[in-house]
Amino acid sequence: MRGAGNRYVFWAVALAAALAAPLALTNNYQLGVAHQALIFALLATGYNLLLGFTGLVSFGHIALFAIGAYASAILVVTFGAPFLVGVGAAAIIAGLVGVVIAMPALRIKGHYLTLLTLALGEVIRLLIRSMESLTHGSQGFSGIPRPEIFGMSFRAGVPLYYLLLFALVLGVAFVWRIEATRYGRAFKAVRDSEIGAEVCGVRTDHVKVLAFGVSAVFAGVAGSLYAHTMRFISPEFFSLGLTITLLAMVLIGGRGTVIGPIVGAILLISLPEWLRFVKDYYLILFGLAIWLCAIALPDGLAGAAARLLQARNSVRGRASLRT
């Protein structure tokens, strides 16, 4: 199977590039941008399980990211827990809240679900802001330490980069594997025809809760990593704007593909840095980009690339038929 072979080569090259990237990122500022790109790639990869694989449009995902960030920060700073405990707790707590958010998703569909998750997300954000004794409210939570695992410090930019890359690789491998199991198929079956999936014997309720739960675990881990990378978090950061950015990452990159959210995250995190010279007009460009994507690339960049490859192969196929 040449197609599968090509895919392995592609992923190997991408991983090699990611491993070598710190050589090219010469200053701390650029490294910081790379940190964020990795964290958001992980977050978008999880969100894609929900949006791209299962077809559930949740606008409450950033709240789960926030829960992960705060859970980890509170445990590590306030209660002195080790970093790994913080990440683990962030994953579990976000996962549980994700399952709770999934409950209404079993009853309502489409736009109503989107609006409800939007409201739930806002409620969670306001709760975080008002629980001042734990979260320090709107002034933000500062002094979060960089990760330390079994005495190994990830305080410096480059080691932290590799830790974040490691987390992303684990997350991507998980999604890549899940795609080949009955759960990956069930997610996509629910997306393509919910009634068809249910009648075929797929417990669609179960599948939806699972999709919410797993993507929430991704969000929790990403949130924890975000808190310990930025070292400061505040409720304002986890706003609706960030939800839209996350949505755009998956849509522009290509929903339902493994690579799409990664491409989208890197693009949307690094583009503002490249376009710094246009200042606030960046938002206009950003809007135009989303608009263009919706028209010209309904399957995102990954979908467009796949179509290009397919067209090239079929041209080749026809050529070989002729000879």
Place this chain on the structure above:
Amino acid sequence: MVELLSVRDVGKTFGGLKALDGVSFGLAKGEVLGLVGPNGSGKSTMINVLSGVYRPDGGDVRLDGRSLVGAKPSAIAAAGLSRTFQNLQIFGGLSVRENVLVGRDCRLRSGMLGGVFGLGGSLREEREAKSLAADLLEKVGLARFVDAPPSMLSYGQRRLLEVARALAADPKVLMLDEPCAGQSQAEADALAVLIRALAKTGIAVIVIEHNMRFVMNLVDRIVALNFGRKIAEGTPEAIRGDEAVIEAYLGRRGHAERR
């Protein structure tokens, strides 16, 4: 007759419309039953009630003595009742093989983490399911499309894909909702051969079909519906001459002329 599926006095109302009104029939192992009637007579509603898409207002449906009323469609599929759709419900984002594998899902046991890490026999289960899917696709004549997207298939071939997907659950009862729509005569003939072969293995088949030649040559017994009521039941020969059925299809004028 030992009944595998028994439908007793099933009713279903939409607003003021009685889509099904006290319909009863039974089905034995290995039997092929034709469900016929004019448009709007309640055939598809019956399939939707049997598969759990609609909950009946009254009556009972039993498979092997166990009531299916109120069960979710996925539980009904797991209990052994599979179906295809008149308006196709193919999973466009999955390959042809994966579509069939979704039909197998209710027989698979692997958990999510087991599947991801390849533990607890999940790899073997997946391998077996894949080879079963390939066998079923071979059976319906779609073997060369195994790894293709369903968009490569013709309309008639997609109907066959739904048949393969329904069979993947090892059903006791298979319900086909207009399986011949969009198929050529050759495809329909091949499908009839397949249905007879399935019945021989003990699967009971319910077929809704407008192609009367197909139904008459294929089925053991016919249940005719009109306005949600059963108007006749019997062998194809008996139904062909049944006054009520002729009237339902052709209207009353036949009587007037004869008089």
